[in-house]
Amino acid sequence: MKRLTLLSTAFLLALSLNVSAEELDCNNVITTPDINACAQMELDKVEKQLNQTYQKVMALINKPDEESIPYAEVKRNLLESQRAWVTFRKKDCDALYALYSGGTIRGVVYLGCMREHAVKRTEDLKGYISYFE
Incomplete structure (x- = not known):
């Protein structure tokens, strides 16, 4: 079910973007290369x-340690978790790409997976911002 949802989301995302490039109207794409190009543009925006x-979170925690908050430890752990997340996301989306390797939809599925993970990670990181603001 998750595969179907992800596939549907990725495909619809590629077809319904309001983003346009100089020579590409992502609202009216038909070909696989154009769908992939639009999905890539949307991923770039989310990235x-x-x-x-x-960067905002890292700037907020770039402070000397306080009695109640060990900022250096928070920063170190966040940096390590971000690196681990990057690896996890790539491997997770690589698995989906391999799953769809027999079809032309594999590219948009991969890009949709990368986008979905980036959106979720952005929301997770915003939790840090709300803590400090």
Whole structure:
């Protein structure tokens, strides 16, 4: 069921984006390369938001330790968890790509998986921001 949901989400995402490139109208894509290009543009947008959120969190915790908060430990653990998350996300999406390796939809499934993970991670990181603000 999760596969079907992810596949459907990825496909619909690729078809319904409001993002446009110079020569590509993502609202009216038909070919697999165009669908993949639109999915890549959407992933790039979400990745940018993820990176901005991560940098904001790292800036918020870049403080000297306090009596109640060991900022250095928080920063070290967050850095390690982010690195582990990057590896996990790639392996998880690689598995989906392999699962769909016989079809042309594999690219958009992979990009949709990467996007879905990035959105979730961004929301997780926003939890740190709300703690400090």
